[in-house]
Amino acid sequence: MLNTEAIAGPDTRHAMLARVHRYTGIVMAERKWTLLHGRLRRRVQELQLQSYDEYLAVLDRSKDEVARFIDLVTTNETSFFRTARVWQYLTDDFFPAWYGSNAGKTMNIWSAAASTGEEAYSLAMTAEEFRLKHRDFTYRIVATDIAQGVLDVGTAGIYRGRNAEGLKSSRRDMLEKYFELQDNAYRALPELRNNIAFRQHNLYQGLGGPDRFDLVLLRNVLIYFDETGQEAVVESVRRSMAPNAVLVIGESESLHRIRSGLVFQQPLIYRNSAPAT
Numbered sequence: 001m002l003n004t005e006a007i008a009g010p011d012t013r014h015a016m017l018a019r020v021h022r023y024t025g026i027v028m029a030e031r032k033w034t035l036l037h038g039r040l041r042r043r044v045q046e047l048q049l050q051s052y053d054e055y056l057a058v059l060d061r062s063k064d065e066v067a068r069f070i071d072l073v074t075t076n077e078t079s080f081f082r083t084a085r086v087w088q089y090l091t092d093d094f095f096p097a098w099y100g101s102n103a104g105k106t107m108n109i110w111s112a113a114a115s116t117g118e119e120a121y122s123l124a125m126t127a128e129e130f131r132l133k134h135r136d137f138t139y140r141i142v143a144t145d146i147a148q149g150v151l152d153v154g155t156a157g158i159y160r161g162r163n164a165e166g167l168k169s170s171r172r173d174m175l176e177k178y179f180e181l182q183d184n185a186y187r188a189l190p191e192l193r194n195n196i197a198f199r200q201h202n203l204y205q206g207l208g209g210p211d212r213f214d215l216v217l218l219r220n221v222l223i224y225f226d227e228t229g230q231e232a233v234v235e236s237v238r239r240s241m242a243p244n245a246v247l248v249i250g251e252s253e254s255l256h257r258i259r260s261g262l263v264f265q266q267p268l269i270y271r272n273s274a275p276a277t
Contacts (some may be wrong), residue, residue: 008037016040016052019059023066024146025204025233033233034149039178067258071149078115078207080167080174082219083124083251086268090215094246095130098214099137107139109214112130112203112237117154117196118163123217124192125174141210142203151198152272157188209237212242220250231258238262241272 008016016029016036016260028036044055060066081087107127111120120143127139145151159167159179164186167175179186201207203221218237222230234247238261241247245261247253247270255262255270262270 007072008033008215012052012056015056019069021066023070024074024201025229026074027226027229027238035173038068038075043068043072052116064136067148071147074145074147074150077220078118079163080118080173082119083268086217086219086231086248087122087126089248089266090126091130091270092238097124097132099130102214104136105213107137107215108211108213108242109139110207110216111141111143112201112216112218114145114151114154114198116150116159116163117143117157117198118159119143119217119219120154120198121157121188121192123179124188124195125178127195128178128191137230139195140211141196142199142207143196144207145198146200146202148200151200155193155198157193158182158185159187160185202217202230204236206236207240207244208215210241212245214242214245215248216241216245219248222249222253229259230255231260232264234258234260234262238272243272245272 013030013033017033020026020028020036028143040055041050045054046059047055049055049058059069060256095107109123109127111117111123114120119275120141123141124139127137127141131137131139142152143151145154164175167179167186175186178192180187180189201220216237218234222233225233235256237247246265249268251268253268259272260270263273265271
């Protein structure tokens with residue numbers, strides 16, 4: 001077993017934490033070293049390295065290892081229909097109001113920091129349910145994350161274990177309607193998968209494309225950035241939002257301490273008050 005102190009002195013720990021910020025934008029304080037070590041220890045062993053100084057050298061010369069590093073250090077905790085009141089708001093308020101004001105248009109939705117895709121598929125199911133009542137309704141979902149590994153899971157749309165069981169227990173009707181059982185796992189049907197595009201993206205950068213988003217979910221990710229980083233990320237996201245578009249954030253987050261160009265509507269819900277640029 002690798003010994004934390006033996007293979008990573010203070011300067012090395014600082015350098016590793018700095019690499020996390022460089023490649024992901026996430027700020028990790030020194031007290032988080034044990035967490036980081038726990039996530040990277042096995043990878044260092046796989047590479048048959050003796051220290052984190054050696055691993056730093058690998059990172060600095062290998063783009064492939066940087067991608068693996070990002071997968072390992074980012075947190076990818078998610079679930080279907082996480083935070084019930086968000087989905088109640090989307091179903092009862094946002095979708096009907098948007099549809100009433102945008103006849104003939106396609107709703108563009110962005111699931112930012114999408115992880116393994118449960119949020120994107122929850123959005124697709126919500127949209128499909130709305131479309132059953134409004135046959136001319138169309139939508140597109142872009143799901144992004146900085147970690148390619150989790151995006152591969154989302155693209156496949158295959159789920160098993162805790163999250164699949166959570167959907168089965170909370171919304172069994174949705175599971176049976178929109179997923180098929182394959183080899184003890186559940187795979188999203190093509191009608192969901194065909195409306196979601198998974199893309200790798202760093203939140204500090206603008207998301208290119210011709211269309212602005214009407215709805216953006218950026219949940220449970222701002223807590224990993226310092227205040228400066230939060231402001232930069234929110235501004236980058238806002239620039240991809242249509243005028244009057246809605247941003248949904250996580251239950252432990254708030255925008256009240258940063259300049260955002262977004263107006264508080266209700267807990268977790270903000271509206272874009274600034275013109276898109």
